[in-house]
């Protein structure tokens with residue numbers, strides 16, 4: 001079972017700061033997190049830098065639960081982090097709206113981070129069962 005790094009939930013402010021159908025980049029410590037607000041209002045959060053050549057995913061086209069990197073068009077599923085190219089994936093994070101405020105949870109399995117450092121050959125998603133107290 002993967003271990004987790006416990007971090008508090010982070011408020012990113014009002015959801016109205018992100019227009020429908022667009023993404024925004026938030027810098028949290030040394031991390032760049034892309035937050036996407038789909039046209040249907042659904043929110044997603046993922047690492048901002050594309051694993052291909054570091055393109056800014058927050059500037060990509062979003063829809064149907066995926067983002068298309070603005071540099072070379074690789075696609076990433078925003079629920080699973082899986083990429084359209086073999087061995088490419090992005091870290092995704094739980095995110096929700098409470099009273100109009102975006103709340104981001106940066107807890108993540110260490111295995112995902114370690115896998116990313118080895119070349120990102122393994123995609124994992126966050127889930128309640130991965131969280132340890």
Ligand code: FES
Pocket residue numbers: 050051052053054055069070071072073074
């Ligand atoms: S940098 Fe994203 S597809 Fe190349």
